[in-house]
Amino acid sequence: MSETEAVVTPYERIGGAVIVDRLVEAFYRRMDSLPEAKVIRDMHASNLEPVKRTLKRYLSEWLGGPKLYSPEKGHPRLRQRHMGFSIGAAERDAWLLCMRGALEETVADAQARQDVDAAMTKLADWMRNQAGNPHDARA
Numbered sequence: 001m002s003e004t005e006a007v008v009t010p011y012e013r014i015g016g017a018v019i020v021d022r023l024v025e026a027f028y029r030r031m032d033s034l035p036e037a038k039v040i041r042d043m044h045a046s047n048l049e050p051v052k053r054t055l056k057r058y059l060s061e062w063l064g065g066p067k068l069y070s071p072e073k074g075h076p077r078l079r080q081r082h083m084g085f086s087i088g089a090a091e092r093d094a095w096l097l098c099m100r101g102a103l104e105e106t107v108a109d110a111q112a113r114q115d116v117d118a119a120m121t122k123l124a125d126w127m128r129n130q131a132g133n134p135h136d137a138r139a
Contacts, residue, residue: 009063009064010064010119011064011065012064013109013112013115014063014106014112015107015108015109016065017060017065017066019106019107020056020060020065021056022105022106023059023103023106023107024052024055024056025052026105026106027055027098027101028048028051028052028098029102030097030098030102031044031098034094034097036093036094036097037095038094039091039094040091040094040095040098043085043091054069054073057069057072057073063116078123078127082127082129083129085129087128087129087130088128088130089128089130092124092128095124095127096120096121099124100117103116103120
């Protein structure tokens with residue numbers, strides 16, 4: 001790649017802020033309505049607006065868009081921030097079910113959708129904090 005060729009980020013590939021916003025709304029709509037997602041919905045407050053705002057800011061930055069999360073919250077430290085919740089395979093799978101449906105609904109570019117899904121799958125798997133997680137020394 002030459003110096004004049006710009007790297008296109010996943011954020012740009014999926015459609016930027018508009019799609020991140022739609023993605024998060026679709027994700028939480030699924031989490032609120034799918035019976036399979038009850039296990040993760042129960043981890044949230046009744047008012048989802050604050051967590052929606054946080055996820056939109058996080059995903060913007062994580063996907064290579066504007067740094068909206070870290071200036072406000074610092075380093076994501078996702079596992080540390082989620083240690084108060086029991087996250088095993090069932091919770092990971094429920095989260096991925098909601099996110100995959102949201103990606104399918106909102107991201108038109110099939111390759112970008114697949115690439116983001118692959119990265120989110122790795123992230124969701126890494127978030128497990130129960131015994132037996134291969135990412136933990138105690139596994």
